[in-house]
Amino acid sequence: MNTTLVINAKGGVGKTTITTNLASYFAANGVATAIMDYDPQGSSLHWLKQRPPEVPTIHGANGAQSQTTGLRSMGKYVPPTTEQLILDAPGGPSRLLLQEILGRTSSIVIPVAPSVIDIQATANFIKELLLVGGIRHRNIRVAVVANRVRSSTTVYEPLERFVSSLGLSFLARILDSEVYVEAAETGVGIFEMDSEDSVEQCREFMPIIDWIRGIEPVAAPKTSNVIPLKQSTAS
Numbered sequence: 001m002n003t004t005l006v007i008n009a010k011g012g013v014g015k016t017t018i019t020t021n022l023a024s025y026f027a028a029n030g031v032a033t034a035i036m037d038y039d040p041q042g043s044s045l046h047w048l049k050q051r052p053p054e055v056p057t058i059h060g061a062n063g064a065q066s067q068t069t070g071l072r073s074m075g076k077y078v079p080p081t082t083e084q085l086i087l088d089a090p091g092g093p094s095r096l097l098l099q100e101i102l103g104r105t106s107s108i109v110i111p112v113a114p115s116v117i118d119i120q121a122t123a124n125f126i127k128e129l130l131l132v133g134g135i136r137h138r139n140i141r142v143a144v145v146a147n148r149v150r151s152s153t154t155v156y157e158p159l160e161r162f163v164s165s166l167g168l169s170f171l172a173r174i175l176d177s178e179v180y181v182e183a184a185e186t187g188v189g190i191f192e193m194d195s196e197d198s199v200e201q202c203r204e205f206m207p208i209i210d211w212i213r214g215i216e217p218v219a220a221p222k223t224s225n226v227i228p229l230k231q232s233t234a235s
């Protein structure tokens with residue numbers, strides 16, 4: 001089982017969006033896929049409930065602590081046949097929870113929103129992950145994804161420099177697009193939409209998929225020429 005954690009100290013930066021689209025890509029390509037939602041808000045599990053019957057099944061597991069009892073859910077089971085497990089983290093996890101989650105993670109994807117404040121907070125979070133999380137010691141790969149980018153954004157450049165100075169990967173710039181909102185609302189991923197409208201989103205997402213499969217980025221994030229499996233077979 002390959003386990004990918006999608007995390008940032010902040011909420012609203014795209015953790016669930018990245019989680020659900022990664023999971024639906026693998027599921028749409030016949031890979032046994034599960035999501036473990038550690039966020040008490042349960043957005044990934046809610047998305048799973050919305051999935052139409054004709055799209056491939058993704059197993060949902062609940063890793064969140066109950067807000068009323070403090071107890072962990074009974075729904076933490078992940079089928080042993082799972083090949084890709086995606087962990088959707090809560091914003092600002094406790095150190096204890098972080099240690100637990102890191103114990104089962106092989107790769108970490110960190111989405112960052114395009115504001116100076118978010119970028120600063122993320123830089124601090126990455127430093128803490130490296131120090132407290134023992135990332136290097138545990139041999140966990142870490143990569144950053146810029147999310148909700150508007151085409152003129154240059155605000156990421158200092159973050160890109162920071163990320164590469166630590167030897168981490170800057171994988172992709174995900175544009176701000178209604179396509180992600182529509183997918184989130186209908187329980188599908190961008191790779192499962194028939195619409196011509198999602199071609200660009202699928203293309204910009206591929207470097208994240210490739211990296212999870214073990215391929216390190218060789219070119220600038222914008223220039224991926226990998227065509228998603230679903231599209232190449234459909235055309």
Ligand SMILES: Nc1ncnc2c1ncn2[C@@H]1O[C@H](COP(=O)(O)OP(=O)(O)O)[C@@H](O)[C@H]1O
Binds near residue numbers: 015016175
């Ligand atoms: N690239 C994007 N383009 C447009 N809307 C986005 C994008 N990424 C996330 N969103 C929207 O922003 C909101 C917060 O994203 P979400 O993935 O739920 O963040 P988090 O899980 O980190 O709290 C959601 O309504 C989501 O649909």
Ligand SMILES: [Mg+2]
Binds near residue numbers: 015016044088
């Ligand atoms: Mg979320």
